[in-house]
Amino acid sequence: MLLDVRDLRVEFRTRDGVARAVNGVSYAVDAGETLAVLGESGSGKSVAAQAVMGILDTPPGRITGGEVLFRGRDLLRLKEERRRRIRGAEMAMIFQDALSALNPVLDVGSQLGEMFVVHRGMSRGQARARAVELMDRVGIPAARERAGDYPHQFSGGMRQRVMIAMALALEPALIIADEPTTALDVTVQAQVMELLARLRRELDMALILITHDLGVVAEAADRIAVMYAGRIVETAPVHAVHRAAAHPYTRALLDSVPRLDRKGRELYAIRGLPPNPLRVPPGCAFHPRCPVARDICRTDEPPLYEAGEGRRSACHFWRETLDG
Amino acid sequence: MAEPRKSDDSMDATPNVTEVATADAVTVDDSVAAIEATVERGEPILQVRNLVKHFPLTQGVLFKKQVGAVKAVDGISFDLYQGETLGIVGESGCGKSTVAKLLMTLEKATAGEVFFKGQDITRLSGRALKAVRRNIQMVFQDPYTSLNPRMTVGDIIGEPFDIHPEVAPKGDRRRRVQELLDVVGLNPEYINRYPHQFSGGQRQRIGIARGLALNPEVIICDEPVSALDVSVQAQVINLMEKLQDEFNLSYIFIAHDLSIVRHISDRVGVMYLGKMAEIGTDTQIYDHPTHPYTQALLSAVPVPDPEAREGRERIILSGDVPSPANPPSGCRFRTRCWKAQDKCATEVPLLAVPERFKGTGGHAAHESACHFAEEKDVVHAA
Numbered sequence A: 001m002l003l004d005v006r007d008l009r010v011e012f013r014t015r016d017g018v019a020r021a022v023n024g025v026s027y028a029v030d031a032g033e034t035l036a037v038l039g040e041s042g043s044g045k046s047v048a049a050q051a052v053m054g055i056l057d058t059p060p061g062r063i064t065g066g067e068v069l070f071r072g073r074d075l076l077r078l079k080e081e082r083r084r085r086i087r088g089a090e091m092a093m094i095f096q097d098a099l100s101a102l103n104p105v106l107d108v109g110s111q112l113g114e115m116f117v118v119h120r121g122m123s124r125g126q127a128r129a130r131a132v133e134l135m136d137r138v139g140i141p142a143a144r145e146r147a148g149d150y151p152h153q154f155s156g157g158m159r160q161r162v163m164i165a166m167a168l169a170l171e172p173a174l175i176i177a178d179e180p181t182t183a184l185d186v187t188v189q190a191q192v193m194e195l196l197a198r199l200r201r202e203l204d205m206a207l208i209l210i211t212h213d214l215g216v217v218a219e220a221a222d223r224i225a226v227m228y229a230g231r232i233v234e235t236a237p238v239h240a241v242h243r244a245a246a247h248p249y250t251r252a253l254l255d256s257v258p259r260l261d262r263k264g265r266e267l268y269a270i271r272g273l274p275p276n277p278l279r280v281p282p283g284c285a286f287h288p289r290c291p292v293a294r295d296i297c298r299t300d301e302p303p304l305y306e307a308g309e310g311r312r313s314a315c316h317f318w319r320e321t322l323d324g
Numbered sequence B: 001m002a003e004p005r006k007s008d009d010s011m012d013a014t015p016n017v018t019e020v021a022t023a024d025a026v027t028v029d030d031s032v033a034a035i036e037a038t039v040e041r042g043e044p045i046l047q048v049r050n051l052v053k054h055f056p057l058t059q060g061v062l063f064k065k066q067v068g069a070v071k072a073v074d075g076i077s078f079d080l081y082q083g084e085t086l087g088i089v090g091e092s093g094c095g096k097s098t099v100a101k102l103l104m105t106l107e108k109a110t111a112g113e114v115f116f117k118g119q120d121i122t123r124l125s126g127r128a129l130k131a132v133r134r135n136i137q138m139v140f141q142d143p144y145t146s147l148n149p150r151m152t153v154g155d156i157i158g159e160p161f162d163i164h165p166e167v168a169p170k171g172d173r174r175r176r177v178q179e180l181l182d183v184v185g186l187n188p189e190y191i192n193r194y195p196h197q198f199s200g201g202q203r204q205r206i207g208i209a210r211g212l213a214l215n216p217e218v219i220i221c222d223e224p225v226s227a228l229d230v231s232v233q234a235q236v237i238n239l240m241e242k243l244q245d246e247f248n249l250s251y252i253f254i255a256h257d258l259s260i261v262r263h264i265s266d267r268v269g270v271m272y273l274g275k276m277a278e279i280g281t282d283t284q285i286y287d288h289p290t291h292p293y294t295q296a297l298l299s300a301v302p303v304p305d306p307e308a309r310e311g312r313e314r315i316i317l318s319g320d321v322p323s324p325a326n327p328p329s330g331c332r333f334r335t336r337c338w339k340a341q342d343k344c345a346t347e348v349p350l351l352a353v354p355e356r357f358k359g360t361g362g363h364a365a366h367e368s369a370c371h372f373a374e375e376k377d378v379v380h381a382a
């Protein structure tokens, strides 16, 4: 296992109380594998990823438990100095908003080159050449001329490519991409996803793809982890989830998206709203919205049950759910 | 009213544009009467003809000199039929919101006409314009920024009554606002709360209630669910469909999510760089697209079915959308089109049923602005 996150917990102290943003997240990624982390906004996808990368703002955030085993080492126990060296070189992150992730006052060639200067001790000239090579590799036309341009001079899709180039510069073993295409048009999204898939194959990297788009999951991922209220509620191979979900929330999500290939009837709508992290419901956090909740769900928090080959479900009634 | 008519059972034969029956309104009263007249279900209620909006590009600080124009909307024609939903899709910047603003008379058209029940709203003023504005309302994308944070929900929903007091007399307003809250599925007791006390989905319901306040006949929805989570999106879409039936509304539904647009629309128009590339029923556009841009757009949509990822053809477009200030000659899509030929650079393809499909009665017989229109199914796995 390349990355093994176990029972990760993150809290935020706010004026209104303690927000339990991540309540025991466990997921694992093998070398070369793509894991999709799916969940609605506020479910804790980004906070969990930031804790794994070691870029969580502390305070207000605080990691209150768990382990992040990367190549066998628990990153949470390493000194910041060691973690900084791992970031970029061994694991890297791609964000939704490239404009705010890139330095606005440095041309992109220098930003990319910086990675080689700092981590690989290259000269400015060598680094510049590598930067241009990288830009070319991620499909930026006229890379040599554009290396002198600033981030705002690129279109959204091209900026996303610059950020991908930055993440890939040192050929890390793991990339975490947090909604890398959410802000893009579908045509550009297709370009960027294709690029990511190609580079991932060429460099044999593992990818954690955070998204709320079931379509993106189906097209890009090997396995899926579904988050709800700061927990993983189901993990499974992508094909298996589509055939039958082992958690009522996953099932509801699948049923609530309209289809492209035919006109559907009325959409299935999950009643109610996602919980406020300041007041996560007791028992199963999904129980106020779950169509099949029973008494035990209001009191007992379901563990992540083994629900078949490579599958887990945090539902007391996963078996019935699987059987439909 | 205009012939030919659209009947529910012959949807596929619906022409994109029908003849405009311009009532000879001599006086303002005539205009207002025409605007208040009833339109039968399936008759055109809104007819857009050669609509153009150019935003001037200027240079210089003191003496502004026009150096060009952003051709945001560049000659668009379509009809909206009473009781239907017309979806409009296209990439960011193709002019969707500008069309919406023109229909709302929030922007002044550079050229072209917009007929509402035969009255050209681009030329109306005074009472007639006011009557049109009451009848065409809008629901915006962003439930976070489109509501004034300092106003109560009651004031927000009731605000349109300030301009149109005839719809709800002062003493009746509170009751009317509570009724609207109930209609959109919010607790009428929330009337004194502020927007920040609501979730995104609830705020979008407030926006919809406000849009309904004046009993409009047409509602223009610009990305109404784009900012919402999937589970909440479904709630709002279902609500919009229910309200359409209940109040006999016609919708223009602008969105970039092609699956949602298919779900809610009777007909769909595909825009590219200020022009309409293709328009037809949902079956014609999604299952039988003939314009290369529509095909590329649809093929790019990731579908939630993992089995489909092997079986579907993917068309990955190269490059970015060109600038609308300097669109390519001939066909605007030619810089990204894999089928482009010399003719595409010199002749502008018109939006019409391609000759080869005329009279075939097949689903490909719908309007498409391409010299080399061909049917291609990109949505279903082979």
Ligand SMILES: Nc1ncnc2c1ncn2[C@@H]1O[C@H](COP(=O)(O)OP(=O)(O)OP(=O)(O)O)[C@@H](O)[C@H]1O
Binding pocket: B055, B070, B071, B072, B090, B091, B092, B093, B094, B095, B096, B097, B098, B099, B256, B324
């Ligand atoms: N007031 C304005 N002044 C100058 N240009 C404008 C103005 N409003 C819009 N534009 C330009 O007109 C074009 C069309 O814009 P519009 O907002 O209609 O696009 P859209 O299709 O709604 O895009 P999106 O999907 O991003 O909402 C864009 O190039 C935009 O930059």
Ligand SMILES: Nc1ncnc2c1ncn2[C@@H]1O[C@H](COP(=O)(O)OP(=O)(O)O)[C@@H](O)[C@H]1O
Binding pocket: A012, A013, A014, A019, A020, A021, A039, A040, A041, A042, A043, A044, A045, A046, A047, A048, A057, A060, A061, A277
């Ligand atoms: N800096 C912060 N202070 C307080 N709460 C935060 C902070 N960052 C995130 N949260 C809360 O943590 C929860 C999970 O957030 P996030 O991981 O960003 O969700 P997602 O990425 O799944 O949309 C949310 O309820 C969010 O409001």
Ligand code: SF4
Binding pocket: A247, A248, A249, A284, A285, A286, A287, A288, A290, A291, A292, A293, A294, A297, A302, A314, A315, A316, A317, A318
């Ligand atoms: S544990 Fe109970 S409430 Fe939770 S998902 Fe399962 S059935 Fe529903």
Ligand code: SF4
Binding pocket: B291, B292, B293, B331, B332, B333, B334, B335, B337, B338, B339, B340, B341, B344, B349, B369, B370, B371, B372, B373
């Ligand atoms: S007219 Fe030519 S460039 Fe335009 S879409 Fe058709 S084939 Fe492509």
Ligand SMILES: [Mg+2]
Binding pocket: A045, A046, A047, A178
């Ligand atoms: Mg996030």
Ligand SMILES: [Mg+2]
Binding pocket: B096, B097, B098, B222
């Ligand atoms: Mg817009």
